[in-house]
Amino acid sequence: MSESANQEQQALAAVRDRIDAIDLEILQLISERARCAQQVAHIKTGSQSESVQFYRPEREVAVLRRIKDANPGPLDGEEVARLFREIMSACLALERPLNAAFLGPEGTFTQAAAIKHFGHSVVTQAMPTIDEIFREVESGACDFGVVPVENSTEGVVSHTLDLFMNSPLMITGEVSLRVHQHLLTKAADLASIRRVYSHQQSLAQCREWLDRHLPIAERLPVGSNAEAARLVASDPEAAAVAGLQAAEIYGLSVLAERIEDEPSNTTRFLVIGKQDSPPSGQDKTSLLLSCKNQSGGLHSLLAPLAVHGISMTRIESRPSRRGIWDYVFFVDILGHRQDPKVAYALQNLEQDALLFKVLGSYPVAVL
Numbered sequence: 001m002s003e004s005a006n007q008e009q010q011a012l013a014a015v016r017d018r019i020d021a022i023d024l025e026i027l028q029l030i031s032e033r034a035r036c037a038q039q040v041a042h043i044k045t046g047s048q049s050e051s052v053q054f055y056r057p058e059r060e061v062a063v064l065r066r067i068k069d070a071n072p073g074p075l076d077g078e079e080v081a082r083l084f085r086e087i088m089s090a091c092l093a094l095e096r097p098l099n100a101a102f103l104g105p106e107g108t109f110t111q112a113a114a115i116k117h118f119g120h121s122v123v124t125q126a127m128p129t130i131d132e133i134f135r136e137v138e139s140g141a142c143d144f145g146v147v148p149v150e151n152s153t154e155g156v157v158s159h160t161l162d163l164f165m166n167s168p169l170m171i172t173g174e175v176s177l178r179v180h181q182h183l184l185t186k187a188a189d190l191a192s193i194r195r196v197y198s199h200q201q202s203l204a205q206c207r208e209w210l211d212r213h214l215p216i217a218e219r220l221p222v223g224s225n226a227e228a229a230r231l232v233a234s235d236p237e238a239a240a241v242a243g244l245q246a247a248e249i250y251g252l253s254v255l256a257e258r259i260e261d262e263p264s265n266t267t268r269f270l271v272i273g274k275q276d277s278p279p280s281g282q283d284k285t286s287l288l289l290s291c292k293n294q295s296g297g298l299h300s301l302l303a304p305l306a307v308h309g310i311s312m313t314r315i316e317s318r319p320s321r322r323g324i325w326d327y328v329f330f331v332d333i334l335g336h337r338q339d340p341k342v343a344y345a346l347q348n349l350e351q352d353a354l355l356f357k358v359l360g361s362y363p364v365a366v367l
Helices: 003-045 057-070 077-095 109-118 130-139 158-164 200-205 207-213 225-232 244-250 297-307 340-352
Strands: 099-103 123-127 144-151 170-178 182-185 195-198 218-221 238-242 253-256 266-273 283-290 312-319 327-334 355-363
Touching (some): 003 077, 057 077, 057 355, 099 109, 099 130, 109 123, 109 170, 109 266, 130 144, 130 158, 130 266, 144 158, 144 200, 158 312, 182 244, 195 200, 195 225, 200 207, 200 218, 200 238, 225 238, 225 244, 238 244, 283 340, 297 340
Parallel strands (some): 099 123, 195 218
Antiparallel strands (some): 144 266, 170 266, 182 238, 182 253, 283 327, 283 355
């Protein structure tokens, strides 16, 4: 071995020894953090309060924001935040494991959103419908639920919004997930495919690709993309539009990747629970409103937001189901319901609205 090669080997060995030493330091610090989490659990368990909260979304978000701001690199801030989310998820499971209901079966984007929000130590429970997710959380069988609410390409998931009208549940968080759709199948080629299964939103997100590559194949909407993959697993003439996780779970091949028509295709999910979060410093508040069916009614209703300098980030209308051409409005604003400006604006809104309901205040998503 040449002298230069020998020096290179010695340099690599020295760096690897340092990495090994750092790994042990990291392990010790993670273990110390986990022991602190156990102490927190012990203190909370001994509390006389009947409403002990083991999961504090505003606390978790504050930690992740602080980590991102303090990150010196070279790892990207979001990458570092994801690492810390998993550490917090594992430590929280030592206090008390969380369980979250999602739109099943296994392998849906909703399950991926639940894991992105809570970390891999959360116990996810598949539900057949969005209605069942609400019922599981309302009954206390699950701590939280994760439901899709809107897609950047296809718009609002109307059924989710409708369920908020009569549910006592609150929005406790939000998750944005970049959605990549893939064509999964056991067929050898596109020419063999006669049927395409997927959720109706996913079929719509891939409409142009399907028109171009599978114009004759029948498109069959089902309850979820994972359900589509499950059906295709036993049908050699069918394909599913779904994510890669579904391909792994149901033993399917990926015949075409990233077939969504819009490369930036993103779905927003809401986390639902029995109470909303305290202020985190960067929050949203979601409202359910209705106004008199008269000229300028909506403008007058929303005027307090402008008066108090509150930014509205989203508004959707849905039939109220109380009368013909009677609508309710789902509104997202920046700020927490406890912020003074927001509180004053909400007081004015409540006085003028026919229907006024705060669906929750929650931290703006960090990841």
